[in-house]
Amino acid sequence: MLALRQIEFSVGTKNILDVDAIDLSHSTMGALLGPNGAGKSTLLKAVSGDINANGSILIHGRALSDWPALERAKHVGVLPQQSQLTFPFSAEEVVALGLTPLTLNQAEAKVAIRSVMQETDCERFANRPFPSLSGGERQRVQLARVLLQLSQAQTTPLLLLDEPTSAQDLGQQHQILALARELAHRRGFAVLAVLHDLNQVLQYCDQCFVMSQGKRVASGTPADVLTEQMIEQHWHHRVERLTLNSGQLAVI
Secondary structure (H helix, E strand, O other), X not given: OEEEEEEEEEEOOEEEEEEEEEEEOOOEEEEEEOOOOOOHHHHHHHHHOOOOOEEEEEEOOEEHXXXXXXXXXXXXXXXXXXXXXOOOOEHHHHHXXXXXXXXXXXXXXXXXXXXXXXXXXXXXXOXXXXXXXXXXXXXXXXXXXXXXXXXXXXXXXXXXXXXXXXXXXXXXXXXXXXXHHHHHHHHOOEEEEEOOOHHHHHHHOOEEEEEEOOEEEEEEOHHHHOOHHHHHHHHOOOOOEEEOOOOOEEEO
16 A cells, blocks of 8 residues: 655755665554654655655555645545644634545535544544643644545545654553554554554554664564564663563563
8 A cells, every 4th residue: 555665865965764665555553663863753754745755655556746636635644743733723623624625515524523523532622722722632633633634535545643642641542542553454544653652562553664763674563573682772772571461462
């Protein structure tokens, strides 16, 4: 569904990205991992088209640059780390910004907005001014906007999440990751998320891609990739892997 080949990006003389290959299938939740400065968020920006990187970015076998803007908006959604929106829109009005590529009448739009706000647990503050919300509440509102934007995708959509749990409390972190996994497994989404909590990656993700100094250094299932040696090498922290009573792998 998503195929990246020889992705390169530089700022001045500094190479930020030099990624040989990454492939992500539909119905799959993938994680981009690595220490700070590894290039994870930059790679997400390249995939979304926010920066012009060299190389091949294919979505459904079609170059990213060949997708018309409205069609791409229906099939590629991005949840950034932070929202820069400062206008006093209500939370519901921010979600409604996701209607832009859609063809819905007013009644259909209202139902669709409420549906995604329920799904992301932000309907209860629909009428509050967006700037007054906490960081976690803003994140969930923006996720609802992105899900609305992708709601009329004609084929498997690609959902890009840049640290989607960074502003959430523990319960909300798991709710958002469970929703992302459900979107992949039950609705066929391809989800690529920048994550830092390796235990959450082991619990929720099907694939992971480890980056270091702008390169992909490992990929595969989290259970295969996140070995004690791999974690110590790239995160410089010694861990122990164990199996919980539930059968879930964890690192401590």
